[in-house]
Amino acid sequence: MKKLLTALFVFSMATVNIFAVDMSAEINSATEKILPQVVEWRRHLHQYPELGNREFKTAEFIEKRLRGLGLEVRTKVAKTGVVGILKGDLPGATIGLRADMDGLPVTERVNIPFASKEKTEYNGQQVGVMHACGHDSHVAMLLGTADVLSKMKSKLRGTVVFIFQPAEEGPPAGEEGGAALMVKEGVMDNPKIDAIFGIHINAQTEIGKIRYKSGSFMAAADWFTIKVKGKQTHGSTPWTGVDPIAVSSQIIGGLQMIVSRQSELTKAPVVITIGKINGGVRENIIPEEMTMAGTIRTLDDAMQKDVHERIKMTAQKIAESMGATAEVSIETKTLVTYNTPELVKQTLPTLEKAIGKDNVYETEWTTGAEDFSYYRLKAPAFFFNVGGMPAGKNVKDAAPHHTPDFFIDDSRLDVGIKAFCNIVFDYQPTAKAARNSSAKIAAEVLSGQIPVENYYAAQFFEQPFQPFKIESVLKF
């Protein structure tokens, strides 16, 4: 009996060891082999970019390659999205890997043989189209990852869902799209994804490096409009009317008081920017109405909600005090891109192993935004940056994303592939802690189920992770 138990013990240890085999050497050599092909794919996509919800050729390109690898493929997800499903031969968790597919209405100015010459109509205007955010490299890296992993299928535990998402930069006016629509259409539910990972190439991060941040990484972006209504009159007799321009100028000052005097800035930063102001026709006429539009950036779900309430109150009360009215509308474009701390902690050794300890570093949060943020409403999530800035270049000389001079060095796209593949093999499905993430709490705060003042208290409770209906947040 004792012998049998010993044998069983030894066998079970051996089983554990088989599972614990480090796959990084095999991944690395397969990645090096596919890299020239990946660079070719990226350059092709770069030359033929398409705008959000119009990624028809891009989708075809992806579909063809995923089918070639023998994956189960779903098309027309969230308009032009493509999802590939790879089932490993061994049982295990389901991991989502995401790449965005869309280009931008920017005319390329970079002198490279594969520069984009594409043109299209955008909001009634003829514009150039360019992969000015590097999403071409994301598609190429995820296709490369699918290639490497599909060849290792016999050793793969669980399922990998390759998510090619349209319209990250926002759908055309009047259309739904992007990550929110992918989630709404069930991309996280069938099969049910246990954890999701995403990468973004960064033109101002040195090539070969990965930068990440645990917790809040990128900001929630809201767009807002304030319509101030006064009473029109002659410019020489302001007391006979209500001047909406004077009211607006006070509101603009009041909005900055929300940032400087009312927000807990030691917790997280807040940005409120008015980017547009319209009204008036002539020097000596006080107009009836003024419209202002701007953006809000927050890095904390509760602060986002709090700032919204304060903007409404500030605008309305200032207007009221001067006999005017203010109508405020706020539209949430993205949530806070929040990296589940337990998942980050668990994944870091894998990233360090994949590309070298010295090449992985923690960074500051940014006030830029990403719609990857919607996926974390369904599962723990981790989004990080991969460097695309040529070695030795000064950050100040590297053109920012979304500009005609945006450039990335594509010689190290292997970094993203190695990171993704190693993550898939190392992911620990038993990490219950990651499931007790703040995702549920975030969702409840955003949908009004938890009052803002209870937010920080709520974070202390261990709550099992439960998916919820995305609609409640989208109506926000």
Ligand SMILES: [Zn+2]
């Ligand atoms: Zn972008």
Ligand SMILES: [Zn+2]
């Ligand atoms: Zn982007």
